[in-house]
Amino acid sequence: MQYPRRVLWISISTSILLFLVTSMFYIVSVRSGPILLSTKTDPVPQKPGASGPPDISTEPPSQNPSPWLERNATRTLVIAQLQAEDTSWVNTLVQEDPYLSSAIYVVDNTSAPLTVLVNKGHEVMVYLTYIIDHYHVLSDVSIFMHAHQITWHNNDFLGSDSAQMVRHLKSKYVLQNGYMNMRCHLQPGCPDHIHPYVGKDSDDILNVPEAGVIGIAWGQLFPHDPVPSVLSQPCCGQFAVSADRMRRVPQQHYVDYRNWLLATKLDDRLSGRIWEYVWQWLFTGESEFCPVETICYCEGYGICFEPSEYQLYFQIRDEARKLEAEVQELQPNEAEPTTQERIADLKRKINDLHGRMNKIQSKAMDVPR
Numbered sequence: 001m002q003y004p005r006r007v008l009w010i011s012i013s014t015s016i017l018l019f020l021v022t023s024m025f026y027i028v029s030v031r032s033g034p035i036l037l038s039t040k041t042d043p044v045p046q047k048p049g050a051s052g053p054p055d056i057s058t059e060p061p062s063q064n065p066s067p068w069l070e071r072n073a074t075r076t077l078v079i080a081q082l083q084a085e086d087t088s089w090v091n092t093l094v095q096e097d098p099y100l101s102s103a104i105y106v107v108d109n110t111s112a113p114l115t116v117l118v119n120k121g122h123e124v125m126v127y128l129t130y131i132i133d134h135y136h137v138l139s140d141v142s143i144f145m146h147a148h149q150i151t152w153h154n155n156d157f158l159g160s161d162s163a164q165m166v167r168h169l170k171s172k173y174v175l176q177n178g179y180m181n182m183r184c185h186l187q188p189g190c191p192d193h194i195h196p197y198v199g200k201d202s203d204d205i206l207n208v209p210e211a212g213v214i215g216i217a218w219g220q221l222f223p224h225d226p227v228p229s230v231l232s233q234p235c236c237g238q239f240a241v242s243a244d245r246m247r248r249v250p251q252q253h254y255v256d257y258r259n260w261l262l263a264t265k266l267d268d269r270l271s272g273r274i275w276e277y278v279w280q281w282l283f284t285g286e287s288e289f290c291p292v293e294t295i296c297y298c299e300g301y302g303i304c305f306e307p308s309e310y311q312l313y314f315q316i317r318d319e320a321r322k323l324e325a326e327v328q329e330l331q332p333n334e335a336e337p338t339t340q341e342r343i344a345d346l347k348r349k350i351n352d353l354h355g356r357m358n359k360i361q362s363k364a365m366d367v368p369r
């Protein structure tokens with residue numbers, strides 16, 4: 001009689017134990033879900049100025065960028081604007097992208113929300129002012145650009161459009177390299193561009209006006225660094241830099257550079273141009289910074305050409321442009337039947353060439369992001 005009772009007790013206590021163990025497992029597994037996930041959850045993007053300074057001590061060491069790559073990097077688009085210029089494209093971009101903020105400096109309106117002490121040195125005053133004022137609250141990536149949306153010195157394969165360039169820009173590439181010139185096309189500016197004038201005559205002064213003054217300016221800006229024999233990077237003063245890279249230069253140095261800009265007697269065009277060929281040295285330590293164009297496009301913007309096709313594209317484009325010029329020349333005599341025929345023939349050829357260009361381009365743009 002006792003035997004069944006013991007069995008009953010054992011089975012009851014086993015069931016209770018089982019229940020307890022199972023519920024423990026359940027609780028643990030339910031809890032571990034969110035805990036594991038929470039380590040992967042992204043912090044809310046930091047919009048500079050929107051909240052207090054981020055805790056810089058929580059930043060990973062700069063030699064290991066991988067933690068930044070697991071989440072979307074925060075980006076700030078810093079723009080140098082004249083009151084008359086239209087920057088609505090910047091606002092559109094910011095509305096599209098929760099990780100993008102903007103800092104638009106209007107240089108010729110002292111009532112603008114963001115402006116500069118003196119409108120001098122073109123975009124350089126804006127860029128330095130932004131870095132000085134946000135040194136401790138920088139986004140992961142800062143993108144420094146002019147206000148105009150469409151310009152010849154933007155990238156051909158992104159419609160020469162600043163908005164497209166920002167949309168396609170790969171933060172990962174900027175974070176890994178620290179610095180990136182937004183322009184992929186080497187000309188003008190690369191390679192072997194400016195040979196600073198240091199007392200010797202130089203042909204450069206005729207072709208590159210800033211060459212005559214950059215040596216003296218260099219000595220004032222960087223008194224401890226010898227003047228490089230050559231300074232080069234793709235032109236025009238638009239680039240992206242990581243926060244880490246900007247903070248490698250002490251904040252006071254940026255203040256000193258801005259004081260130089262405020263004090264210099266150089267014409268605006270010259271002081272601005274000097275910096276076009278100084279930024280790359282400041283942020284990479286390289287006086288000549290000329291990345292391969294196809295690498296810039298592929299890793300920087302996700303537009304990946306076979307190098308041979310990239311060359312072919314420009315050969316075809318040259319050919320098409322030649323024929324287009326010919327059509328222009330013929331147009332005044334369009335009334336003559338033979339000219340009409342010739343123009344029609346040229347236009348067919350031009351169309352074919354454009355077809356081939358489009359094919360090469362769409363193949364490059366098709367690479368999955």
Ligand SMILES: *[C@@H]1O[C@H](CO)[C@@H](O)[C@H](O)[C@H]1NC(C)=O
Nearest residue numbers: 042070071072096097098099
């Ligand atoms: C990163 O941003 C994209 C586009 O805004 C979004 O779809 C994606 O969920 C984000 N990724 C993370 C990890 O937040």
Ligand SMILES: *[C@@H]1O[C@H](CO)[C@@H](O)[C@H](O)[C@H]1NC(C)=O
Nearest residue numbers: 083084106109110111112113
């Ligand atoms: C200067 O900026 C203020 C503030 O944004 C604006 O109200 C004003 O119209 C601007 N002045 C000019 C001359 O455009």
